[in-house]
Amino acid sequence: MKIEHILYDYLIETGVSEATAGYLNAAALLIGLLILALLLDVVIKRIIIGVFARFAGKTRTNFDDLLIQNNVPRNVAHIVPLLLVLEFIPQVLVDFPYVENLIEKGLQVFGIILTLWIVRSILGTFKDYFKTLPRFNDKPIDSYIQVFMIFAWIIGTLSAFAIITGIEFIKFVTTIGTASAIIILVFRDTILGFVASIQVSVNDMVRIGDWVTFEKYGADGDVIEINLSTVKVQNFDLTITTIPTYALISDSFKNWRGMQNSGGxxxxxxxxxxxxxxxxxxxxxxxxxxxxxxxxxxxxxxxxxxxxxxxxxxxxxxxxxxxxxxxxxxxxxxxxxxxxxxxxxxxxxxxxxxxxxxxxxxxxxxxxxxxxxxxxxxxxxxxxxxxxxxxxxxxxxxxxxxxxxxxxxxxxxxxxxxxxx
Known part of the structure; x- marks a missing residue:
């Protein structure tokens, strides 16, 4: 007796029709698989988080503490239940290939989303860790993290569409290559901000904490945040002025850092x-x-x-x-x-x-x-x-x-x- 037909054979013996027996068998196995996956998820989550917590308590660095704060162990714990469901879903829905195909595609898309969650958690950990280091306090770490996440989301979205449509990833990317002009237009500010943030960082034009005066935007105060697309300045009247990042290289502004570092x-x-x-x-x-x-x-x-x-x-x-x-x-x-x-x-x-x-x-x-x-x-x-x-x-x-x-x-x-x- 095959495991995937264990309930099916019993229902047939009790006089249930083949169609009804097939549906009830698949539903019962599917519910059982989901319950097993949820229990496994809870157990693995507690084990991984416990191991991380004990390990973090014994180390001097705060990097592992930040991993826990950014939910990296929690997100990693979802991988094993997902692989379990992907492994057994063909046996559970062996008599329903169309539904099996839909669920497998859905699980693969969820796997992509889970991967993006894990990548975001890890990048968030690096961001928080770098901000604790004095030499990175004045660097636009947020901008770099946002750039990596944008590329990750683009690749993840393209991969999901390729899975849903059944087209190979390379062919799918080649197909949308003709729409690159539209993509560039949509992400114009993001691309300009990315280029500007690199130039600002390389040329050391602005740091977090610098006093800047940007007359065009009415900004006169301290830089409190540098992102991929915007720079936030807290003016001396405690108002916040938001400036496009690319304006730092396209327009003229005054940075008072030289005065603050001088003797008067x-x-x-x-x-x-x-x-x-x-x-x-x-x-x-x-x-x-x-x-x-x-x-x-x-x-x-x-x-x-x-x-x-x-x-x-x-x-x-x-x-x-x-x-x-x-x-x-x-x-x-x-x-x-x-x-x-x-x-x-x-x-x-x-x-x-x-x-x-x-x-x-x-x-x-x-x-x-x-x-x-x-x-x-x-x-x-x-x-x-x-x-x-x-x-x-x-x-x-x-x-x-x-x-x-x-x-x-x-x-x-x-x-x-x-x-x-």
Missing amino acids: RRIKRALSIKLDSISYLTSNEVDKLKEIELISSYLESRQADINSFNENNEINKAALINGRNLTNIGVFRKYMQTYIENHSGVNKDMMIMVRQLPPGAHGIPIEMYAFSSDKRWKNYEYIMADIFDHLIAAVPYFNLELYELPSNSSFKGLISEPTSK
Whole structure:
């Protein structure tokens, strides 16, 4: 007596028709096979997970722990029951070849899906593991994982279609080759993102944690995620801006990493001086400015050099324009330079410069160029404000005026109030 007909023969002996006996025999064997497969799945799952758990507890690396967290043992445990069902389904449905063929194809497709689950779990484990390594913290691991999974899903989908249609895999792939243009169009952003992520990684253009400014997309903050198709930036107002990955190589953006890795953050700001407030300094005015401690020694030596030059060359000083002279804007520029060089918030090892820019319709700019020693945004703004608070308040001491557009207060006193009749 064949095992696949054990119930069939018994039903025939009890007087059941052949057709009914065949159906009942196949149904009973199929249910029994499924129950056996489920029991085997549970047992193997517990065994594999238990072995992995004990092994993970004895090792120092967290890779095996991540395998468990990503359900790798659980997914692997499904392989044996699937192979069992594939092995015995021909015997169970020996009298129903059409149904057997359909179920076998379904099980083969499920095998492909299970393989993809296992591959995804393993790749997820590698992703989590690499993120625990310091040298991979700033690398777009998510992008690489997504690329591998896309290729895996494409191959799996093509294999499933080949099984369902009964066409060999190679012939099926060759057949859809004519549709490659459509595939490229559909996956355009994915392909561009993949190429961009490789270039970004190879050229080290952006890392997770970098401060970037992307004016086109309104992004100004820290990169928190780099995927195959998008880059997420958390702005300083805590909003999230999503940027296409390929925009990093097609558009211009600013990465502040160089500043953060340097010894300071640049301060580059100017004060605009009114042109008509600039003048030569008389001896009395120079003597008065000597009361300012930061430039008193400079004025002493500088005035002595100028007087010596004018006397040796018999310069007529009845007019200040003759010979060499000190100007209030020149002395103020020297004061700015000295003040910045002595400020505790400025990095003395980096460039410190005060320069005069070309005069224009808004006066003549005196620009400060230096680097704050503290690069944190809040402290940087405080240092810069502290410096310019002082410099703005110091401008009147040199008989200079800051340029500003006229306001209502500028015309007070110029307009006479109407007299009552």
